[in-house]
Amino acid sequence: DYMATVRAEATISRMEAVYDSMRDEEHAEKMAQAHAYNSRFAGLPCSEDIWDYDDQLVCRDAPSSMMAWVEIPKIHCKLPVYHHTTESVLMAGVGHVDMTALPVGGMGTICALSGHSGMSTERMFDDIRRLSAGDHFVVWTLGEPFEYQVCEIHTVDPTDASVLEPQGQ
16 A cells, blocks of 8 residues: 555656646646536537547646546545546546546536545555545646535445536536
């Protein structure tokens, strides 16, 4: 677990350096693309030239394909977030659930993240059950903090995708 924490923090630190060196124009373009991508899920008008999912929030000079990182202070958790939820992604950190909004905020959008818990070798999201309504966490995207608050907690059947539908404006 200690080694996994060190690896995650090193990956995040390298990405912070990439974000710090990013030109303002590049940052603005990536953020605009992510918001346009999310507009589809909120049913808002959007541009026709939206980048593909796998190209969203990716930095060409980055040492990894990380799209963001999640920081949950209450449970001392800081993990990289990657595209998709394949087993290899979930062994490296947190996966962004395809076909949900990207982690850049926005009214009516739902960004779903998935992570392992109960692994014998790493803690990952083991302590997620300690969160309660009112707790805060941050998703850092392109070096910008997007703060979220836990509003409700539900146990959801893995086949129930209704919780991933965009919410009303």
